[in-house]
Amino acid sequence: MTGTFRKIVAVLDGQTITPPPIWLMRQAGRYLPEYRETRAKAGGFLDLCYTPDFAVEVTHQPIRRYGFDAAILFSDILVIPDALDRNVRFVQGEGPRMDPIDVTAIEALKPDTVSAHLRPVMETVSRLRRELPAETTLLGFCGAPWTVATYMIAGRGTPDQAPARLFAYREPKAFETLLSFLAEVSAEYLIEQIDAGADAVQIFDSWAGVLGEKEFEEYAIKPVARIIEIVRARRPGAKIIAFAKGAGMNLKTYRQKTKADAIGLDWSVPLDFAADLQKDGPVQGNLDPMRVVAGGQALTDGIDAILEKLGNGPLIFNLGHGITPEANPDHVTELVERVRSFGRG
Ligand code: CP3
Numbered sequence: 001m002t003g004t005f006r007k008i009v010a011v012l013d014g015q016t017i018t019p020p021p022i023w024l025m026r027q028a029g030r031y032l033p034e035y036r037e038t039r040a041k042a043g044g045f046l047d048l049c050y051t052p053d054f055a056v057e058v059t060h061q062p063i064r065r066y067g068f069d070a071a072i073l074f075s076d077i078l079v080i081p082d083a084l085d086r087n088v089r090f091v092q093g094e095g096p097r098m099d100p101i102d103v104t105a106i107e108a109l110k111p112d113t114v115s116a117h118l119r120p121v122m123e124t125v126s127r128l129r130r131e132l133p134a135e136t137t138l139l140g141f142c143g144a145p146w147t148v149a150t151y152m153i154a155g156r157g158t159p160d161q162a163p164a165r166l167f168a169y170r171e172p173k174a175f176e177t178l179l180s181f182l183a184e185v186s187a188e189y190l191i192e193q194i195d196a197g198a199d200a201v202q203i204f205d206s207w208a209g210v211l212g213e214k215e216f217e218e219y220a221i222k223p224v225a226r227i228i229e230i231v232r233a234r235r236p237g238a239k240i241i242a243f244a245k246g247a248g249m250n251l252k253t254y255r256q257k258t259k260a261d262a263i264g265l266d267w268s269v270p271l272d273f274a275a276d277l278q279k280d281g282p283v284q285g286n287l288d289p290m291r292v293v294a295g296g297q298a299l300t301d302g303i304d305a306i307l308e309k310l311g312n313g314p315l316i317f318n319l320g321h322g323i324t325p326e327a328n329p330d331h332v333t334e335l336v337e338r339v340r341s342f343g344r345g
Helices: 007-012 033-042 045-050 052-066 079-083 103-107 119-131 145-154 162-170 172-196 213-234 248-258 271-278 289-294 296-310 329-340
Strands: 070-072 089-091 095-097 137-143 200-205 240-244 262-264 283-287 315-319
Touching: 007 137, 007 200, 007 315, 033 045, 033 052, 045 052, 045 079, 045 089, 045 119, 052 070, 052 119, 052 329, 079 145, 079 172, 103 172, 119 137, 119 172, 137 145, 137 172, 145 162, 145 172, 145 200, 145 213, 162 172, 162 213, 172 200, 172 213, 200 213, 213 240, 213 248, 240 248, 248 262, 248 271, 271 283, 271 296, 283 289, 283 296, 289 296, 289 329, 296 315, 296 329
Parallel strands: 070 137, 137 200, 200 240, 240 262, 262 283, 283 315
Antiparallel strands: 089 095
16 A cells, blocks of 8 residues: 555654654564463474465464564575575574585586575465555565574574684675675565565664674675665665664664665664664664563663653664563563553653
8 A cells, every 4th residue: 555654664764753653673482472372383483484374374363462563574594595595494492503604515506596495475465465464564684694694604693603703704705705705695585575566674783792893894784785785776765774683883874884874783882873873763672681680670671761861863762782682571562562651641
């Protein structure tokens, strides 16, 4: 429906909405009993991602329960390496695994299979846009090339991404090839999501914080700027949020150079600095997910501090990273109610 007012899209256009719209990273997930039930029915995690009936259902779950202002497509950033035949598995209790990529395999990467492999994801997106409440923003997403590359190189998650950092120093040319390749493929993937019905997209660079100064420029800023350049060249007006976790004081140039409409802030970003960043454009964040686990005073203090510093400018209220499985669903109800009471006396 054209002409429908979607608050998150309006914030991405630079408007201030009071109270600010809210959604949570990883809002569909293991803290919800209804998610765990669907997850058990689906079998493997990737089956959940690639079966539109299941993926549509779990995307709806947090919207039904909390009425968030955005639904985020249920999928994973690692469907890209999966589509590239890297033998991606999700081992229960251990996290993702795939075959570690080497120079020869990087040079042999081809984008040909990606689009067909991810067709079920596009069916999920188009069904969601038809079924969701008209005022709910539908978000698509992808991983940033650096973060996806860290998993492709190590073949798993690691605490500090040492394998990818080392690979980048030892094999700079192959590493550049990998990042450029991922940027092209990811841009294509985002364009397909937009065409299928996504109102805006988010690029997740969860591991941006482990990069040195020069590497941040080369591996975090450049490939994300390239994705945004390609998407905007082909879909002018596309709305894009970029979340570079741990980027700290680099966030100012990150926004300028990537040209993202909004930047996501993790909970370590000081609120005075966040207010400064908000003068350049919309921000999203940045409640510590542990405050949602703790509940009580820790939760209300954290919410109030953000609303006080950022609530009178363009803000999308969110966590500073994904909600964790230990979070109490009732705390999320309190969170949403408190944010929605802001500015109402
Ligand atoms: O936000 C949402 O509700 C949409 C779905 C979504 C998932 N993953 C579902 C998921 C999104 C946007 C992601 C992004 C993602 N995936 C990121 C970037 C954001 C971040 O959290 O840093 C990363 C790094 C991944 C890779 C990934 N996927 C890891 C490391 C893991 C294992 C760790 C874990 O939390 O279990 C996953 C699995 C995953 N992706 C789950 C969910 C709900 C849990 C799997 C399960 O149900 O068994």
